[in-house]
Every structure is written in C-alpha cells, then in structure tokens.
Amino acid sequence: MAREKLKTPFLPPVDDPQVRTGVRPLVRPEDCRTFAVAGVVPQIVSSFRSLADASAWIKTLTNEGASVVIRGAGTKQWRPPAPPAVDAVLDTTRWAGIVDYEPADLTVTVRSGTRLRDLQTALHAHRQFFPVDPPFAERATVGGVLGAACNGALRQRYGSLRDNVLGMRVCLSDGTLAHAGSKVVKSVAGYDIHKLFVGAHGTLGLIGEVTLRLAPWPAHQHTLCAAFDTPGTACEALAGFDRRALFPMASVLLDPAAAQRVRSLPPRGACWSLVVRCGGASAAAAAELRDEVAAACRESGARNFSDHDWDGTQSVWADIAELAGGEMYPAESWLSARVSCLPADVPEACLRLEALCPGAELTAHPFTGTIFAAAPVVGEPEADPVQRAARLEEECRKAGWALAYLAAPQHLAGLLRQPVPQGAPVSLMRRVKAALDPSGTFNPGVFLAGI
Amino acid sequence: MQPDLVERLTAIVGPSHVVRDPAELTSYQYDGSADRALPDAVVFPADAEQVRLIVEACREFECPFVARGAGTGLSGGALAEAGGVLIVTSRLRHILELDVANRLAVVEPGVVNAHVSEAAKPYGLHFVPDPSSQGACSIGGNVAENSGGLHCLAYGVTAHHVLGCEVVTPDGDLVWLGGKRYDEPGYDLLGVFVGSEGTLGIATKVAVKLTPLRRTRHTLLASFTTPDDASRAVSEIIASGVVPAALEMMDGLSVRTIEDFVHAGLPVQAGAVLLVDVEDLPIAAAQTAAHVRTVCERAGADEVRQARTEQEAHRLWLGRKSAFGAMGRLSASYYVADGVIPRTKLPQVLGEVARIGERYGLRIANVFHAGDGNLHPLIAFDDRTPGEYERTVAAAADILRACVRAGGSITGEHGVGVEKRDCMTLQFSPADLALMSRLKAAFNPDGLCNPGKIFPTSRRCGESARIASRGGIAPDTARAAGAAF
C-alpha cells in the first residue's frame, strides 16, 4: 500500500513581517510546495491556535482578494478539478483537541483539526465511538471528514455524517464567527446551517468546532464474509436482511480484485464478496445477528463463509475503509470515483462499470446504493482516460446515477470537472455560496458547476 | 387583498378551493399553539404545479404566503402572521410510490404521518418518526418542523428519514433538494430545508426512507417515588451504552391525569414513571430488557413491570400518546414548553422547573422524551383568571432559560415559529442570527414565504404577544391527533 507522506509536516513557525495577527506561517515560502493542491502551489501556508486568530487572518486574506484553501490532513488534494488558483492554505492540524466530552450524554465537542483517529482513541476509553469509517482513517481530521462528507459503510446502521453532527462553530470569509445547531442530541432551533458545511469541501467557510453525536461501541463484533457468483445474488442477501429485520453495522460488496486487497480475507477466486459487520452488546446478541445474517446469505446462494472475531474484524474493516477512494488507490496512478444509485440498481451498475472501465476495481455499499470505483490510469495515453471518463459520465447520466470524482492524477485533475446531475438546483447553490462567502474566498471554482 | 390576486388564485385552483368568507377564515387563524393570525385567503392546491402558480402569483402581487399541513404545529408556524394566502396541503395526500426494494416511499406533503406506516406495514416496513400527533399531522409539517416522536431516540428524527423533497422555492422554481438516492452532488440543501419551518419553500413531494419493523419489542414500565430517581435511571441507562427504542418519562401529576382519562393501567401512586421500549432480535431484546430492569431497580424503582401482551404494551403507549389530550381535564388550558438539556442534567433542571412553577403559582406536569433530554413541561392555566396567561408565558420563558443555561436548546421538536422567536436570543448571538438571515435571504430574498417566524422581534422572551382568548392545543386537535391511536 503506497502512502503519500508529508515531507515537512511542521517546521517551526517563521516570522513574517506581513503577518500581524497571531496566525503563524507554518512553513518557509520555499516549502509551500508540500501544501500544493492538485499541483497548484500556495504562496503562504499558515496555521492558527485560536478561532479569533483564524477569523482575523481570514478577514485579512479576504480583504486582499486572496483565495484560501482550508486543509486538514490534505488527503483530498487530488480531488478534481484542480483549483484555478490557491493563494493561501490554512492548515487546521494545530487546531486540535477535545473541547468538551461528557460520556454519559453521548456527545463530544472537538476542534476541527483533531485527527479522527485520536478522537476515536479518546472515545474508546469510554466504550463509545463516532460512528463513521472513512478512508484515510489514520490521517484524516474531523473537519476534513465532515467537509468532504466521507460517509463510510457504517452509514447503514448509524446514519449519515450530517445526521450525527449536532452543531458547529464556523468562520466565514468576512471573519464572522458564528455557531449553528446546539450541543444536545435534539434541537430544532433556527436553521441547521451546520449541515450545509458537511460536504461543502471548504467552500462556505472554516469549520472551527463541531459537536458530534456518539454511539455506544458494540462490545462484541463479528465479520462475516460470504462469496457469491454475481453481485445480483449478493444483493438478494441484503433484501433477506430486510425481511428478517436485521440491522448489521455495515455491509460492503467487493469485486474479486478489491477483495484481494483486504489482507485477512481468504482468497476467493472470481467471486464477489459480501462482507457484513455484526455488532452486539453481548456475545450472544452478536452471535444471534451473525447467525441470521449467515442464514440470509445462504438462502441467496452464498457459497462459502469466513467468520472473523473482533481481532479479525478490526483489520478487515481498516482495509475495507481504504478501498473507498482511499489509501489503496494512490492518486498518482488511479482515478477514483463514486457512483450513487438506488440500492436495487447496485448489481446492474457494478456490471456496467466493469464493462465500461476495464481494470477498474469496485467496492459497493449496497445498502445506500454507493459504489466506489478505482480505475488504473498509469501509462495510458493522455486522451484515453479523459474519453473514458466522458463515456462514464454519459452512461451515468442516462441511467440516472450520480457520479463524483474523488481523486485523479495531476494531469487528469486539470481536465476533469465534477459532473452536474440533471435538474440539480445549481442556482440555489450559487446563492447559498454567495450568501455565506460573497467574496468567493474559500476554495473557489472546485465545487460543482464552477462554484 | 387585491381582487386581481383573488381572481388569479381562483383561476389556478378553481372557485371551490378558495376560501374568502370571513367566518370560514377564522377557523384558519389557529394552529396547535396559543397564537393566532387571520389569513386573507385560504387555497387548496391539487398538485405541485398549482402550488408553483400560487407562489408565482403571490410574488407578483407581493403578497405573503404560508404553507399549512394539518395545523397541529405547536409554535404558530402555520399562522399567516402577516396576513396573505394560506396554502393548505390537504388535497395533496397521495402516496405516489412505495418502493419496497429500495426501502422508500414518495408521498405528497398532505399525507398523514401514520398513513405512510400503514401503507408500508404489509411489507414489514414503516416510517420511523412517530410524533404523538401522528394520526393527524402531515408529512409536510413533519419535514418543516423536523418532528420527533416516541421512537426517535434510537432511530432519529424526521431529518434522518427524508431522502429528498420536491420544493417550490419562494421565487417560484420547482426543484428537488436531495432525491431518492443518497449523496446527491452539491450542497446539502435538503439538510437546511428540513426543519426550516416553511420559511425556505413549500415541499410538494417528499421521498422518505422506510425501515423494517423490528422483530421483538419489549415494553417496560418502571415506577419511582420521585422524578429524581427516574432521571437518574435515565442517565444510567444511556451511560451504560444502551440506547432503547423509546425512553419516556411521566411525572406523578401526568400519570394520574392520564390514567383518569384513558385507564391505561398506569401506577397512580408513583412520583414518576418511565416507559421504555427495547427492540431487536429475540435474544438481544430479552437481554436489553433485563439490563434496563436492573438499572431501574438499582436506581430505586418501586416496581418494574414488563407488558406481557402486545395489547398491554399498546395500552401503556396509548396512555403516553394521549397525554396532551388528557391534560385538557386538568385545567381550562395548558401551555406546552419544549426545551432540551443534556441528559445528565435531568434531575437538576426538573428541579428548576418545579421551582419555577412554585414561583409563578402554576401547576406544571412533565411528560417527555427523557432519553433525548427533551422536556415537555405542560403548564396548566385558566385564561379567565386575569394575568394567568401572561404568567404562564413568562414561566415558560424561564424554563427555556434554565435549559439554555444547562447547555441545551429552546426547542427540541416543536419549532420556534411565532411562539419562541423572541427566545432565539437566549441561544443564539447576533452573529449567529445574522448568518441565519443570510441563508434565509438566499432562499427567500423578498421574505414573502412565511414571514414573521423564527427571527426575534423587538419583544423580550417571555413577554406575551397578545392576550389569548384561549391557550394551548384546541381540545379537538388534541383529541383528533391522539385518539387516532
């Protein structure tokens, strides 16, 4: 597994006479290249240690007409399209830590630069967790996971990321510091503006602090892997889960190539693997669910099974998370995309994607109708992947599936645009962008339809 | 109202679907709250296109317009606060699609909440949000208020169960926010639309998620000597890593009032009662039920009873759902407050609520979503007693202050509307409110769509806006809403 390493993560701050606020340049100008976004090098990279400082600095940059890219761990820097310009990068990784955690309330308030992994470690001490399993799990920051709406397979049982965000403190381009939502698990006071920031890719403002809804950690977990001849039969098993009223934590469908990348799964040859994570508060409860899941799989024609206890579960799911446009498919050589369709269309979509993109590897979250596809692009003549992408976009449009590019090599990132689904409320989105970021400071031109 | 606009509206929906008669209009000046406002006209569109044409016409004539579902809202959201046209969705009540394979339904906004679950039941599915008013309230109203329900503790509120909405925007466009799929590209406009109290547009279709019905359900009733003990049990259940499907509390006054009304078999001598549902596969459900029982007993429960039959469980829940209706017997009127606090603060804030009642000389009953920390103090009052309504509103405001001080929210599910708009400043700074009005302007630039809601006026929180001729939920509404169960 190739990992892209930060070469100069944190040099000591250097003094810059231009910077009068408490914000510090994080690196010397000659090292800004490390913080390039899809190859576009910023002029200044800075960090902050209080939201007041961040606000003042953002206001300064806005007044200078600068474009600002907010950056957590930088795992999304290869998401197409490449930005037209990046003047400043605002690095959140020094804005880390838990602000408030009351385990008995199942809520936590955390700074956006906190590594998700560090947060989970703190929560695990109280047998709780923030129920999301995004790619780049070892590096990603909470703010980055939210900003990119990196829903993982746990969405099946625990709901979408945005539904587990209770409130936020944000900073807008004019320096406004405001909060939305609340710190309690239920509130309908005012507009839920925090939900807009989930998936906005840093185009509306800086996520400063977030309050999250937590879940009890299922003390007992099993992972069942069942082999099917076709994606269709695997998805029938899922319909069986519904009929039996089974609520596993997560289910993923892996094509043969993707399954081979999961280290602790036994070799399966040409089979499609349905991997199901079963959790319970007791050993008996977890086993009860596992047995029912196995029965549903058998009914749908599963050929063989493997069953992993907790140790196995941990490593299987760590690998599976990285199949969703994550560390498994480094952007230098892979084009990663996400196709969203209705759950019942997953088998057909999988087969169509395989036919369209030879060599592509597929990982689906069949419960939500989400398919992650990675296609190798190394050594191809330049036009080829672009043409193929155009064909893919056309096919998805015709089928009514939504397509989003997650990562692409530098030479492609400049050529691809995020496809706009037919009928998308683009003018409303433009107005929302203009209302929150009238100066167009944050991450301009990289979102949807040039926003 | 301009005659030309009336003519336009009549041409759009037909003469029999426009109300202009002053006597008839008065029945649309109420919702479930204590506030009221008279619309100039009421229209009943038959489809999304008619809604769009109505909105277009209102814009042309610069006339305010307000969507209204069943009118069970408890914050004045559906009141024509600035006059204008009330757009009632009662003819938009078709379930358009029931897609079992994809676990979703597409419904019109006027569909009654409970009807969705009834339609899905033959397939073993249901629509999770189950407000106590589910026999009457509309899906459009649920979306607008982001309504909760008894079983939202484990499974989430309306926002968690809506995939998309077809919306007539305040400037007359018809667009989908979200869709039938997950992960529609672009900003999550659906995320802000749900819960926006009808101020960002009118939903004309709603795609909702359906969820398989759990196989095994156990209903437990635990009675305690004091609300403090019951609160402690709630905190301990949640802290122990168990999130039951439902976890409701009724204090002694509520229990006795409800029992008088519906004879559900509630223990009338109790100081507080917890009603708990656990749902799962058989083994897991049995274990969780046993665990909940142990925690309650450890917290000092006098009795923990488990319903032996489905009918017994149904009767207990019927008692809980009839709470608002039953309160009508306690006093001429009552006022429902709706604050939220962190669950660990339950004992402290319930104590404060009791002291507030004493201070104002008002009786307060508590029937609420304890598992979420969502309080519903019901303040009994009689508006024939001069000043009592004003004291009630002031007491409710003090309760909300206590909730915010404890780190909570001024509303958990009933919305801000007219009723709590002046209390928004308790929870939000001027900068927070300015951000909200920027968002509102992006959707609703000329402010014609449901004006006068959510944002504070110059009044103080707790100052009553008007002398109520009546207060609380109209007995008819409460009965219709509760009795359907």
Ligand SMILES: Cc1cc2nc3c(=O)[nH]c(=O)nc-3n(C[C@H](O)[C@H](O)[C@H](O)COP(=O)(O)OP(=O)(O)OC[C@H]3O[C@@H](n4cnc5c(N)ncnc54)[C@H](O)[C@@H]3O)c2cc1C
């Ligand atoms: C006895 C009783 C019990 C209740 N129990 C609960 C409970 O347990 N949980 C809970 O959350 N609430 C509860 N409520 C409150 C109320 O029932 C809910 O808020 C409900 O969702 C309102 O639905 P409605 O159709 O009556 O909406 P209305 O009162 O008609 O309208 C409410 C708001 O929705 C807007 N609206 C309506 N339709 C649309 C549309 N198509 N598009 C856009 N906006 C629209 C209106 O403009 C208004 O702002 C209860 C009320 C009563 C009377």
